[in-house]
Amino acid sequence: MKLMLKGGRIIDPSQDIDETMDLLIEGGVVSKIAKNIPAPRGKAGGGAVVLDMEGKIVAPGLIDMHTHLREPGHEYKETILSGSLAALAGGFTAIACMANTKPVNDSRSVTEFILRQAACANLARIYPVAAVSINLEGGCLTEFADLKDAGAVAFSDDGKPVADSGLMRQALEYACSLSMPVLSHCEDRDLAGEGMMNEGFVSTELGLTGIPSISEDIMVSRDIELACYTGTSVHIAHVSTAGAVELIRNAKARGVKVTAETAPHYFTLTDEAIRTYSTDLKVYPPLRGIEDRNAVREGLRDGTIDSIASDHAPHSSIEKDVEFAYAAPGLIGLETSLGLSLALVDKGILTARQLIAIMSMNPARILNVPGGSLRKGELADVTVIDMERTWTVDMKTFRSQSRNCPFHGWALKGKAVMTIVGGAIKYRDNDPHL
């Protein structure tokens, strides 16, 4: 099938393109980008479906490199199917899912199961992230080569730090030899203790045990030094502190191969929001102070932070409708990530082009997966964005099975209105003009 996206503002950072053009998709790949491509004519289905993209941004498909899909094991929170539907509605053509399922994705059979479920769903591309250590216990490494062979794209014990520096060193060295990234959840568990929120004035007033920002900074520093010493690369997940941003900035300046991501809640909210004791705001790392929030924004602006990932972490009311101390950490973000990120463009912190790179090209490069580009011959994964579209976040309409979203009722500007995976329209907003 042929698809012609006509007259949209094509933003493709990989080719340095930002102008009004047409995009032609044939056979599931990009076949042409040019101005005024004549509609292919043909008989017996040879003709292209032409879609008017005037006023819309046509971008490489967005990639969320950090989600939790809960399958296998916690299907009452999310499944690969429901998570994929949420991804598409949020404008993501591909998502990476973390290993803390039940059982943990620490063996070929689990990785293959995830990919089989993804193939059955046939919606967004699903990239399994396998565990660094068996059962996320930080004891011994998983079979990296076998997991890679099965289809894992990266290794991470996300949700838990790899506390043992020796094990982390081995993981970085071994993964590097296989050209695989390691995504590091940076947290010094001894410093974090039984903390529930950021340590500071708000935690003091609320009487909630605090997690100091240095519990993140110290581990980021360790991982940077490990990567530097061993000449490997490391990716820092969900950066939330000003200290971590500064450490990563300095490391990049001295040539250490470090990349980083942050999540929308870290550049949108601060710990002040927790004054209601809403458990939807309980998340690890915790929402930080205003200086941290601003530093994360600056880190995105100056390129210190490479990617935005939602850290989509579905939980049901069973885990969330309880006392703050007992609530499971995490919030869902697949369906709000783009809208919240576009606010940075609206505020003038990022250009639209920067944001597209941060949400497509950069994660594709970090994970070493296809996509993130509209170059001729690339997979036709495309996200169409309406920057002017204002909408209200309504949990009731979420495709995700869970409702732990602190942004319910927020008015956002900008939304994905069409998501195309491999040349097939997988999501289409109820926009009459499309």
Added chain:
Amino acid sequence: MILERKDVLGLSDFSAAEIDLVLDTAETFREISTRTIKKVPTLRGITVINLFYEASTRTRTSFEIAAKRLSADAVNISSSTSSVVKGETLSDTAKTLEAMSPDIIVIRHPCAGAPHILARLLSQSIINAGDGSHEHPTQALLDMLTIRHKKGAIQGLKVAIVGDVKHSRVARSNIHGLTTMGASVTVCGPAMLMPRAVERMGVVVETNMKDALRDADVIIMLRMQLERQRSHVFPSSREYARLFCLTRLMLENAKPDAIVMHPGPINRGIEISPDVADGPQSVILEQVTNGVAIRMALLYLLAGGRQ
């Protein structure tokens, strides 16, 4: 004048006028407890549930007596285990209780913010009787009643709060209440038991007890919350007492007429020496007496506010 609020969750949002109202109302109730027949019919037909998820003797008894002296029906529910361990969520317990039509629910809970869940969920008035390390508003109100009684006014007094400030809900509620009423508050304790950025609550922070007590009109000693701490937080009780026990000698650093308070139960010889606890400057038992009056006042004001 009536208290324009459904719940009493903490003193962080109480105005000086509201605090005055509660203290003035409590004054009028103090006398009832001195009568031969210590009961008035004021809250007849009102049901008060004391929902205690944490061990408590004085606070629970105080609320129960307060309710009964006003002729309200008081029901006590104690659970030594948390709702999670018990298998029923706090929300489910709350809805179950609501279905029995109480008027006021008093809750003590080991988790900060637990009373807020009830307040959001239920139409009944909720009184926080202590939530984790967050607030204990009735304790601070009874402390302020005691201070006002002894000192005439709270405005302009220097109050020293000494001990494990980090884990203390009594400290937090007193800081809010006392600063709102115009007292200057100094907090003092071991450096690792001082919560971060506590000075932004409008207090002076000292780690030397002598400096903290200088010119103090009121000394509030906090209970060493051994049950609320990770084991290795302070080297030993002996070392703690050496630096932070209110002894007679240490008390000499305060004003000669300074009063000594403690929310109880006291750890004799750890945060306070027996001779000070039982000495002439101690008002610890008067605090307990005032506790009943404060709780009567709050039950009355909350029940009255809805009628």
